Amino acid sequence: MFEIRIICDPADTGRVTDALSEAFTVGPVRQHPTRDGQRKRLYVTADHRTNTRPWPGPDEAYTLAPSIIREITWTADQAATKPFGTRLPRDFWLRKAALLDRIALQEEPQSSGAGAADIATEAAERLMHLDDATVICDPRAYVRQQYAHWIKHQ
Incomplete structure (x- = not known):
């Protein structure tokens, strides 16, 4: 105190x-x-303050998200229109990590091995590193929390 x-x-x-x-x-x-x-x-x-609010689940985090196809298009356009070596903004990395998380969520019920979930986790860890996040949590849960906050303020 x-x-x-x-x-x-x-x-x-x-x-x-x-x-x-x-x-x-x-x-x-x-x-x-x-x-x-x-x-x-x-x-x-x-x-x-202790973090008493639960981490948002996928349904809550991605309720307002555009379709996966639209996000793939946006992500590809952003990456393609920037000159090579240009540092992309945080929004790009957040949206890309959220997109990969959403793709992995669709694959997880029928997947038994590595794949989309590993790629989504790597993208989430990249975002956490970019944010210099000091929280200890599941990286994909961090992406959901950050995305839910970001999309509500757009």
Whole structure:
């Protein structure tokens, strides 16, 4: 547990306390005026938030996703239109990893060996490396979480 002190404009206090509540488990926010009376001092006791939300499953993560054929086309177009050696943006790697995960999910019930699942895991690990992710989880679950967040904000 730790104490946070923030000095901000009075108009920003609501936005600041909302952001703190999203980032940490917080107690009541105590407000005091600054010495000059122009700003507010906010004091809050906080603790690190544990990730209590479950990782989204494939159905939840890919509900808003375009068709697999459309994603294959988009991914191929993005890779083909960039000059060789051009660094592709994160969205490309996220969408590619999600596409490969979706393909692997269709194959998994009838597959007994390596194949699409291994390729999907490699793409997911590449995304985690690109993101410098420090979470310990199934790489494909990480892709689903990131994709679900990304697609909702598009």
